[in-house]
Amino acid sequence: MRLLTLLVLRLMAVVLLCLVVAVGCLIIDAHRSIESDVSATSQRVNTHLQGLYWQHLVWRNGMARGTLMTLPEWKSVATQSIISPGVCVTYAPPGADQQTLCSQVEVLGPQAPQWFVAAYLDILGPHEPIAQNLSIRDSSAGVFVTSADPDAALRRAWREISTVVQFAIMMAGAIAFLAAVMIGHALMPARAIIDALRKLEGGELALKLNKFKSTEFNHISNAVNRLAATLHQNNSERLALTNRLFQVQEDERRSIARDLHDEFGQALAATAALATVIEAGAPADRPDIAKDARSITKAQKRMMDALRTTLVRLRSQSIEELGLEASLRQLINDFNAQSNSGTVYKLHMSGRIATLPKCIAVDLYRIAQECLTNASKHGRPTEVSVRLEHVAETAPHVALTIEDDGGGDASKIRTGSGHGILGIRERLAGIGGALSIGNAPRGLRILAVVPTSAPEALA
Structure with missing residues (x-):
C-alpha cells in the first residue's frame, strides 16, 4: 500500500x-x-x-x-x-x-x-x-x-x-x-528518492539528489548521494581491476601457448620422428614392433591435433598480428573443421572492423569464442551464425550477434550463474558495453554492443 x-x-x-x-x-x-x-x-x-x-x-x-x-x-x-x-x-x-x-x-x-x-x-x-x-x-x-x-x-x-x-x-x-x-x-521528495534508487539499480551511478526542505528527507538524500558516490568509485575500481585481470589472463594465455608450442610441440614432433625411425628399422620377423610404432604415430597425431586446438583457444596474438577479421575467419574455420555433429558455422562482417581498438578486438574475439563453445557444448544446433557490424554514424558502436537454432531458454541463461556468461558480462563492462540475451526463431540470440566512442573503448 x-x-x-x-x-x-x-x-x-x-x-x-x-x-x-x-x-x-x-x-x-x-x-x-x-x-x-x-x-x-x-x-x-x-x-x-x-x-x-x-x-x-x-x-x-x-x-x-x-x-x-x-x-x-x-x-x-x-x-x-x-x-x-x-x-x-x-x-x-x-x-x-x-x-x-x-x-x-x-x-x-x-x-x-x-x-x-x-x-x-x-x-x-x-x-x-x-x-x-x-x-x-x-x-x-x-x-x-x-x-x-x-x-x-x-x-x-x-x-x-x-x-x-x-x-x-x-x-x-x-x-x-x-x-x-x-x-x-510533503511526500514528493520520497518519489524523487525512489526514482534515484531505481536509477542506481539500473547502473546510473553519477546521479545526485538535490536538497529538500524536510530535514529527514535531507538525511536520506545525503545517504543516497553517498551511496551513489561509493558505488561509482567501487564500480570504477572494479572495472579497472577487471580490465587488468583480463590483460593478465591474456598474457598468461600467451605464455602458456608459447610453452606448449615450444616444449610439447617439439617433444611431439620428436616422438613422431622416432616412431617413424622405429617403424622403418623394425626387423621383418618382428611385425609387432612396426605395429606399435604406427600406434605411437597415431597417438602423436591425436595429441598434436589436441595441442593445436588448445593453442587456438589460448593464443590471441593472431588478433594483433592478423587483425580481428582474419582471426574470426580462422576461428569459424576451426569450428567447422572440428564439428562432429554436422553444425555449420557462418560469419558475416560489415563496417570498418580493422579500425577497432585492440582492447575491443581482443574482447570481441573472446566473446565470440565463448559463445561458439557454449553453442556447440550445450546444444545441438544445425547452424550457428556470427555477425559483426561496426556502425560509425550517429552513435558509433560495434555489435556482435551470435544466433543458433539449437533451442534453449533465454530466461534461464539470463538468470543463470554460469561463469561463461558472467565472464562475457565482465568483459563488456570493462569496455563500456552491454549484453542482451533473447530468443531467436529456433534458438538463442546473444547480442553484445560496445560504444566505440566511450572512454573505456578508446583507452
Missing part, C-alpha cells in the same frame, strides 16, 4: 474515532439534557399546581366537609407554557380521572430511524419519570408524574446528533482532501 494512502487512512481512522467519541458525548449530553428538562418541568409544574391548589382552598373557605372539591381546570395554556418540549405531565385531581398534558413533539424534529431508536435505548435506556406529591401536608391532593415523551426524546436526540454528524462528515471529507494534498506534497 502506498504511504500516502496509508497516512490518509490512518488520519481518517483518527477522525472517525473522534467522531464516534463526539457522537457518544452528544448522545449522553442529549440524554442528560432531557432529564434536566424533565426535572425543571417537574419543579415548575409543582409550583403551578400548588398555586392552584391553595387558591382552591382559599376560594372554598378552607377545608370543606367531606371530600375536597375538584381543582380548577389545570390543563390550560398557562400550564402547557411551562412544560418543556417533549415532556408530559400526568395528574389525577382529587375526585377526578387521571389526565396527561404533553408539549408539542413535532417542533423537536423528524422521527428518528429504527436503528437509532434501538441503539439509543440499548445504550442509555428509557428516561425515568419523576413522581411528586402535590402537597406534603395533604396527601389527598394527589400525585403528579413528569416524564419524557419517548418519541419526543428520540426526536430531540436524533436532531442534535444528525446535525452534528452531517457537519462532521463534511469536515472529515474536507480534512481528508486537504490532508491528502498536504501529505502528498
Whole structure:
C-alpha cells in the first residue's frame, strides 16, 4: 500500500474515532439534557399546581366537609407554557380521572430511524419519570408524574446528533482532501528518492539528489548521494581491476601457448620422428614392433591435433598480428573443421572492423569464442551464425550477434550463474558495453554492443 494512502487512512481512522467519541458525548449530553428538562418541568409544574391548589382552598373557605372539591381546570395554556418540549405531565385531581398534558413533539424534529431508536435505548435506556406529591401536608391532593415523551426524546436526540454528524462528515471529507494534498506534497521528495534508487539499480551511478526542505528527507538524500558516490568509485575500481585481470589472463594465455608450442610441440614432433625411425628399422620377423610404432604415430597425431586446438583457444596474438577479421575467419574455420555433429558455422562482417581498438578486438574475439563453445557444448544446433557490424554514424558502436537454432531458454541463461556468461558480462563492462540475451526463431540470440566512442573503448 502506498504511504500516502496509508497516512490518509490512518488520519481518517483518527477522525472517525473522534467522531464516534463526539457522537457518544452528544448522545449522553442529549440524554442528560432531557432529564434536566424533565426535572425543571417537574419543579415548575409543582409550583403551578400548588398555586392552584391553595387558591382552591382559599376560594372554598378552607377545608370543606367531606371530600375536597375538584381543582380548577389545570390543563390550560398557562400550564402547557411551562412544560418543556417533549415532556408530559400526568395528574389525577382529587375526585377526578387521571389526565396527561404533553408539549408539542413535532417542533423537536423528524422521527428518528429504527436503528437509532434501538441503539439509543440499548445504550442509555428509557428516561425515568419523576413522581411528586402535590402537597406534603395533604396527601389527598394527589400525585403528579413528569416524564419524557419517548418519541419526543428520540426526536430531540436524533436532531442534535444528525446535525452534528452531517457537519462532521463534511469536515472529515474536507480534512481528508486537504490532508491528502498536504501529505502528498510533503511526500514528493520520497518519489524523487525512489526514482534515484531505481536509477542506481539500473547502473546510473553519477546521479545526485538535490536538497529538500524536510530535514529527514535531507538525511536520506545525503545517504543516497553517498551511496551513489561509493558505488561509482567501487564500480570504477572494479572495472579497472577487471580490465587488468583480463590483460593478465591474456598474457598468461600467451605464455602458456608459447610453452606448449615450444616444449610439447617439439617433444611431439620428436616422438613422431622416432616412431617413424622405429617403424622403418623394425626387423621383418618382428611385425609387432612396426605395429606399435604406427600406434605411437597415431597417438602423436591425436595429441598434436589436441595441442593445436588448445593453442587456438589460448593464443590471441593472431588478433594483433592478423587483425580481428582474419582471426574470426580462422576461428569459424576451426569450428567447422572440428564439428562432429554436422553444425555449420557462418560469419558475416560489415563496417570498418580493422579500425577497432585492440582492447575491443581482443574482447570481441573472446566473446565470440565463448559463445561458439557454449553453442556447440550445450546444444545441438544445425547452424550457428556470427555477425559483426561496426556502425560509425550517429552513435558509433560495434555489435556482435551470435544466433543458433539449437533451442534453449533465454530466461534461464539470463538468470543463470554460469561463469561463461558472467565472464562475457565482465568483459563488456570493462569496455563500456552491454549484453542482451533473447530468443531467436529456433534458438538463442546473444547480442553484445560496445560504444566505440566511450572512454573505456578508446583507452
